[in-house]
Amino acid sequence: MTDDEILAAVQSAVAQCLELPDDEVAPHATLMVDLGAESIDFLDILFRIDRKTGIRVKVSEIRGHIMGDVALDAFRDAEGFVTPEGLAQVQRVMPRVDMSAFQGRLEARHVAKLLTVQDLADLVANHGRIPVA
Amino acid sequence: MDASLSPELRHSVGVDVVIVARLRRLLTDNPSAEEDLFTAAESAYAAAQRRPEDHLAARFAGKEAVFKALGIGLLDGVSWTDVELTSAPDGHPVAGLTGNAQRCAERRNVRELEVSLSHSGGIAIAQALVVFGGAQHEAIERFQPHVPSRD
Numbered sequence: 001m002t003d004d005e006i007l008a009a010v011q012s013a014v015a016q017c018l019e020l021p022d023d024e025v026a027p028h029a030t031l032m033v034d035l036g037a038e039s040i041d042f043l044d045i046l047f048r049i050d051r052k053t054g055i056r057v058k059v060s061e062i063r064g065h066i067m068g069d070v071a072l073d074a075f076r077d078a079e080g081f082v083t084p085e086g087l088a089q090v091q092r093v094m095p096r097v098d099m100s101a102f103q104g105r106l107e108a109r110h111v112a113k114l115l116t117v118q119d120l121a122d123l124v125a126n127h128g129r130i131p132v133a
Numbered sequence: 134m135d136a137s138l139s140p141e142l143r144h145s146v147g148v149d150v151v152i153v154a155r156l157r158r159l160l161t162d163n164p165s166a167e168e169d170l171f172t173a174a175e176s177a178y179a180a181a182q183r184r185p186e187d188h189l190a191a192r193f194a195g196k197e198a199v200f201k202a203l204g205i206g207l208l209d210g211v212s213w214t215d216v217e218l219t220s221a222p223d224g225h226p227v228a229g230l231t232g233n234a235q236r237c238a239e240r241r242n243v244r245e246l247e248v249s250l251s252h253s254g255g256i257a258i259a260q261a262l263v264v265f266g267g268a269q270h271e272a273i274e275r276f277q278p279h280v281p282s283r284d
Contacts (some may be wrong), residue, residue: 039197040155043170047163072208080204109206113235
């Protein structure tokens with residue numbers, strides 16, 4: 001599949017899962033904040049993508065996509081906030097995110113809220129090349 | 134226990150709500166999702182109830198509530214089956230932690246974990262309370278699951 005075909009499949013899966021019009025599922029839309037996806041929806045969306053593309057992305061791959069080679073203890077500090085190294089990693093894999101808005105106070109457990117439809121499409125396109133953390 | 138007895142102890146709560154029909158749709162469309170979300174003991178317990186999906190939805194809400202109370206999420210590498218919610222003989226839910234959820238609890242020195250579940254009118258709700266602090270060895274022993282998990 002081409003990247004455009006994968007993006008279209010992901011947009012369709014998200015729209016069907018969240019019962020949204022297709023044109024509302026823009027590539028730059030964040031799944032949780034903009035589109036209102038909940039954790040149970042993530043699993044549903046991944047199953048739908050599997051049916052449409054034959055590619056089953058695991059939840060652990062999302063973690064691997066976000067964190068890359070950065071170990072968890074280096075990614076976030078003892079209080080649960082993303083470290084400068086972690087913020088740099090987030091910026092690397094999610095270049096569309098305005099990191100200045102967080103002023104270094106991004107909670108690690110909220111990073112998943114930054115995931116966009118395009119990020120998910122990239123995950124599918126890179127399936128098999130992402131370390132499963 | 135009363136967390137106010139010791140200044141060394143802190144507590145945190147988590148809450149979650151699940152629409153039963155939402156979970157039903159997921160499991161109907163994707164039967165294998167049940168293994169991703171629930172341990173064998175949880176599935177067996179729910180299957181023995183008159184309305185299994187109500188009980189599964191309550192347990193899913195319970196897992197999410199526990200994650201919130203522990204302050205952990207996707208990046209901690211936890212899976213839903215790392216939290217197992219079984220029932221004590223008197224009916225109250227008991228949370229058992231395994232895998233990365235257990236490791237996170239140990240790292241945070243979790244001493245107590247209590248969960249309350251309820252469901253009515255197609256909605257399931259759960260609340261979790263975590264007490265942090267105290268002797269670490271006591272905390273670790275509390276979170277062995279009461280029944281073997283699917284894994």
